[in-house]
Amino acid sequence: MSEAGGAAAGAAPLLAADGLGKSYGAVEALTGLSFSLAAGEVLAVCGDNGAGKSTLIKILSGAQPASTGTLALRGKPVRFGSPAQALAAGVATIYQDLALAPNLSITENIYLGSELVRAPRLPAVRILDKKAMAQGARSLLARLRIDIADVTRKVSALSGGQRQGVAIARALRWRADIVIMDEPTAALGVRETREVLRLIEEIKGQGIAVILVSHAMKDVVAVADRALILQAGRLAHDIALAGWTADGLMNAIMAEDA
Ligand SMILES: Nc1ncnc2c1ncn2[C@@H]1O[C@H](COP(=O)(O)OP(=O)(O)OP(=O)(O)O)[C@@H](O)[C@H]1O
Ligand SMILES: [Mg+2]
Numbered sequence: 482m483s484e485a486g487g488a489a490a491g492a493a494p495l496l497a498a499d500g501l502g503k504s505y506g507a508v509e510a511l512t513g514l515s516f517s518l519a520a521g522e523v524l525a526v527c528g529d530n531g532a533g534k535s536t537l538i539k540i541l542s543g544a545q546p547a548s549t550g551t552l553a554l555r556g557k558p559v560r561f562g563s564p565a566q567a568l569a570a571g572v573a574t575i576y577q578d579l580a581l582a583p584n585l586s587i588t589e590n591i592y593l594g595s596e597l598v599r600a601p602r603l604p605a606v607r608i609l610d611k612k613a614m615a616q617g618a619r620s621l622l623a624r625l626r627i628d629i630a631d632v633t634r635k636v637s638a639l640s641g642g643q644r645q646g647v648a649i650a651r652a653l654r655w656r657a658d659i660v661i662m663d664e665p666t667a668a669l670g671v672r673e674t675r676e677v678l679r680l681i682e683e684i685k686g687q688g689i690a691v692i693l694v695s696h697a698m699k700d701v702v703a704v705a706d707r708a709l710i711l712q713a714g715r716l717a718h719d720i721a722l723a724g725w726t727a728d729g730l731m732n733a734i735m736a737e738d739a
């Protein structure tokens with residue numbers, strides 16, 4: 482098993498975690514977790530139920546503070562007090578429910594809570610710039626090679642894979658350079674899963690780093706460069722995935738002595 486180091490020597494990695502820990506009362510959900518993430522890297526976070534995956538995501542996304550340890554973004558220490566702070570720093574998290582509003586359009590979802598307005602310097606005159614948002618939505622979809630001509634379509638009319646695309650487009654709208662995805666393929670069929678993996682490859686190709694939490698080892702070996710394997714809140718392995726099979730990875734996760 483090869484243990485990966487992360488970014489090239491010399492340059493600071495895009496993200497570095499050092500000794501991250503989180504306890505809930507007496508429960509140590511995460512202990513002494515250190516890893517790094519490079520631009521354009523897809524890092525899978527794997528592990529059995531209760532291993533600490535969601536806890537790690539909560540810390541990285543600003544949803545909960547770490548109890549111990551530090552995070553550095555592009556070499557600078559950061560501490561996210563809220564998801565909004567993480568987003569402003571370029572770390573966008575896409576939760577399993579995608580947090581999309583099904584009855585709103587693609588454009589409205591992409592700009593939800595951050596609408597473009599005309600004359601932004603005059604907050605009293607808040608006129609939505611619908612044309613700019615529609616254009617922005619179309620160019621974000623084009624950037625993801627998502628073939629939907631009509632951005633006024635409601636999200637409820639889209640497939641699961643397309644919905645993931647809208648959620649990713651919203652992350653790109655914030656200029657995120659780290660996109661965290663929590664079990665993005667868990668509820669999807671084969672074709673839709675393929676579409677989500679394609680989307681991950683697409684943003685990776687644009688230099689965006691992806692942290693992918695997944696129980697689907699097939700997807701992990703298909704799309705990820707590295708995997709962190711967590712066991713009982715600790716890092717058991719940090720694996721460069723080239724040459725790995727889904728079965729091999731599953732065995733590493735299940736190994737008692739890892
Ligand atoms: N709010 C909480 N209060 C107390 N214990 C918690 C809390 N959240 C998580 N834990 C515990 O922390 C540990 C790690 O949980 P976590 O949810 O991070 O695991 P996970 O890897 O995401 O699991 P799953 O695959 O089931 O989603 C578990 O033992 C869990 O019971
Ligand atoms: Mg979880």
